Amino acid sequence: MRDLFATARRLLSICWHQNRRKTIVAVTLMIAGAVAAPLTALGLRWLIDAALEGRTTGAVLAGVTVAVLAVAALTLGHFAHIAHFELSELNVVHVDREIIRLANGSPGLAHHERADYADRLTVLRREMQQLRSSLEALLALAGLAVAMLLTAVLLAMVNPFLLLLPLAAVPPLITGRFAERMVDRAKIETAQADRVAQRLFQITTDAGPAKELRVFRLQREVLARHRALWDGVTRRLWRSHQAATLVRTVGQLCFAAGYVVCILLVVRDAAAGRRTVGEVVLSIALAAQVNQQVAAAVAQLQQFQQITNAFVRLDEVRALIDAAEPGTAPDAEPPGRLRQGIRLRGVEFGYPGAAAPVLRDVDVTLPAGTSVAIVGENGAGKSTLVKLLCGFYQPVQGEILVDGVELRRIPLDRWRSRIAAGFQDFVRFELLAREAVGVGDLPRITSGPAVSAALERAQATEVVDRLEHGLETPLGKTLPQGTELSGGQWQKLALGRALMREEPLLLVLDEPTSALDAAAEHALFERYAAQSRELADKTGAITVFVSHRFSTVRMADLIIVVADGRIVESGDHTTLVRAGGLYAELYELQAEAYR
Ligand SMILES: Nc1ncnc2c1ncn2[C@@H]1O[C@H](COP(=O)(O)OP(=O)(O)OP(=O)(O)O)[C@@H](O)[C@H]1O
Numbered sequence: 027m028r029d030l031f032a033t034a035r036r037l038l039s040i041c042w043h044q045n046r047r048k049t050i051v052a053v054t055l056m057i058a059g060a061v062a063a064p065l066t067a068l069g070l071r072w073l074i075d076a077a078l079e080g081r082t083t084g085a086v087l088a089g090v091t092v093a094v095l096a097v098a099a100l101t102l103g104h105f106a107h108i109a110h111f112e113l114s115e116l117n118v119v120h121v122d123r124e125i126i127r128l129a130n131g132s133p134g135l136a137h138h139e140r141a142d143y144a145d146r147l148t149v150l151r152r153e154m155q156q157l158r159s160s161l162e163a164l165l166a167l168a169g170l171a172v173a174m175l176l177t178a179v180l181l182a183m184v185n186p187f188l189l190l191l192p193l194a195a196v197p198p199l200i201t202g203r204f205a206e207r208m209v210d211r212a213k214i215e216t217a218q219a220d221r222v223a224q225r226l227f228q229i230t231t232d233a234g235p236a237k238e239l240r241v242f243r244l245q246r247e248v249l250a251r252h253r254a255l256w257d258g259v260t261r262r263l264w265r266s267h268q269a270a271t272l273v274r275t276v277g278q279l280c281f282a283a284g285y286v287v288c289i290l291l292v293v294r295d296a297a298a299g300r301r302t303v304g305e306v307v308l309s310i311a312l313a314a315q316v317n318q319q320v321a322a323a324v325a326q327l328q329q330f331q332q333i334t335n336a337f338v339r340l341d342e343v344r345a346l347i348d349a350a351e352p353g354t355a356p357d358a359e360p361p362g363r364l365r366q367g368i369r370l371r372g373v374e375f376g377y378p379g380a381a382a383p384v385l386r387d388v389d390v391t392l393p394a395g396t397s398v399a400i401v402g403e404n405g406a407g408k409s410t411l412v413k414l415l416c417g418f419y420q421p422v423q424g425e426i427l428v429d430g431v432e433l434r435r436i437p438l439d440r441w442r443s444r445i446a447a448g449f450q451d452f453v454r455f456e457l458l459a460r461e462a463v464g465v466g467d468l469p470r471i472t473s474g475p476a477v478s479a480a481l482e483r484a485q486a487t488e489v490v491d492r493l494e495h496g497l498e499t500p501l502g503k504t505l506p507q508g509t510e511l512s513g514g515q516w517q518k519l520a521l522g523r524a525l526m527r528e529e530p531l532l533l534v535l536d537e538p539t540s541a542l543d544a545a546a547e548h549a550l551f552e553r554y555a556a557q558s559r560e561l562a563d564k565t566g567a568i569t570v571f572v573s574h575r576f577s578t579v580r581m582a583d584l585i586i587v588v589a590d591g592r593i594v595e596s597g598d599h600t601t602l603v604r605a606g607g608l609y610a611e612l613y614e615l616q617a618e619a620y621r
Pocket residue numbers: 139377380384402403404405406407408409410411
């Protein structure tokens with residue numbers, strides 16, 4: 027019950043912040059509409075008693091009152107709807123923003139790896155669709171509560187035993203909540219299968235996987251898996267709904283028994299002459315209303331319970347994110363320029379939920395003003411190392427020091443504003459070409475010259491030159507008249523984006539050129555090397571790149587060789603070749619292939 031009150035408070039506070047006047051109007055109209063119905067029954071009693079006693083003026087006044095109250099009962103709810111409709115829409119936008127903030131706003135990525143987080147988010151997205159009707163449910167419940175209280179007072183005035191009737195309404199309320207919890211449990215149990223089924227559905231409908239689905243003739247297999255999962259989910263949900271209906275019916279039967287007893291009580295009093303005809307009519311009218319009030323309250327409570335669950339889930343997701351990223355209060359600033367460099371000391375890291383660490387005993391210094399290449403076989407841990415440098419995850423053990431200051435002491439958003447990055451799994455921003463590049467440095471997104479300069483640095487000018495409207499060309503299929511690019515062209519724009527920031531302390535390039543041919547990559551990195559030397563003079567910046575192409579790697583000042591989560595060798599190209607270790611072996615293999 028405490029949850030319900032907390033949700034009511036939360037919902038009203040959101041409304042209050044959105045629009046106070048509309049909130050007051052909606053609450054007042056809804057409550058006035060709800061109490062009009064029991065007052066109509068009271069008016070009927072006056073009307074009948076006055077008419078039977080021959081008091082014409084009293085009867086006319088009572089008749090007019092009944093008519094006014096009946097009109098109010100029928101219409102005020104609709105007027106309230108006009109006020110709360112807009113509030114509901116605003117609430118949906120407010121909570122949608124909150125979910126987006128939760129899913130993307132946290133500085134790290136750790137919570138994205140957690141299945142329990144993903145499960146809760148799946149259920150949450152669905153439940154939040156109820157938000158539109160939840161305000162109406164809350165206002166209806168508030169109106170019903172006042173109306174039920176008034177009805178109870180009026181019934182007690184006729185015969186205190188009639189209070190049994192509202193009391194008989196308690197079992198259906200309890201069973202209603204119990205039933206709702208049963209359904210909720212089933213939803214959580216099926217959330218994982220539901221999520222996988224949704225992912226499969228996405229695979230069959232998205233353009234990206236369409237080619238492989240057809241070539242490998244996977245449509246049937248995917249559909250069969252989707253159906254199996256979906257059947258399991260609906261079976262479990264269906265069973266829980268059946269059980270919930272049974273529980274609710276038991277509660278309703280309790281109320282029906284109380285109703286019959288109360289009506290018999292009033293009829294017996296009337297037969298004995300202890301009650302007027304007006305009072306009998308009042309009791310029967312009120313008893314019928316109690317029936318409707320209870321049914322409406324149970325239905326609205328179910329609706330309201332769902333949104334309560336959603337809010338509880340929202341808090342759980344927030345708690346999971348906080349637990350995934352325990353914050354040490356940041357108290358340092360990134361340096362204006364790097365003097366010593368970045369040092370990883372005894373770093374160990376494992377992804378959340380994974381049994382074994384991905385990186386172990388990582389001890390290395392990336393000196394200020396150098397270019398550093400990270401090499402190693404697939405799955406060795408290169409990208410993970412890069413993610414740690416960007417602060418997407420925190421090491422489980424050890425520390426990362428930026429000019430001697432622990433990275434976790436620097437606010438992540440401040441650190442991020444001093445790094446620039448291009449990733450293998452870059453985003454295809456379907457915006458104007460200028461914006462798709464300019465988002466790399468938001469304050470300068472509108473600056474054509476800044477974007478052109480970044481494209482020049484990334485040797486991607488020719489991609490934009492070929493576009494019909496140059497930088498102002500809409501890209502992708504989302505925008506009208508959008509131009510679709512090839513994989514390599516998208517990647518070149520992503521590189522331009524990575525080079526938008528002119529004075530980063532750390533430039534990270536995690537296989538950002540995989541869609542380019544070896545010659546293009548080589549030319550590009552030669553330019554990068556020159557630029558990073560310039561940058562190094564200005565800010566002591568470190569350029570870290572991950573590549574499988576040794577023609578590129580050999581240009582780096584420092585090469586780090588990662589194998590099975592450890593740094594097995596490091597040094598420059600000549601030293602490593604001379605050492606005759608893993609690097610020399612991998613280099614020789616690739617060199618042979620090109621001979
Ligand atoms: N998000 C993740 N959750 C759990 N495990 C992950 C995740 N990302 C990577 N891993 C695991 O961590 C290990 C190292 O992955 P990483 O991406 O760092 O390798 P890599 O050296 O960059 O490989 P590649 O050359 O193929 O890109 C792999 O065994 C991988 O399965």
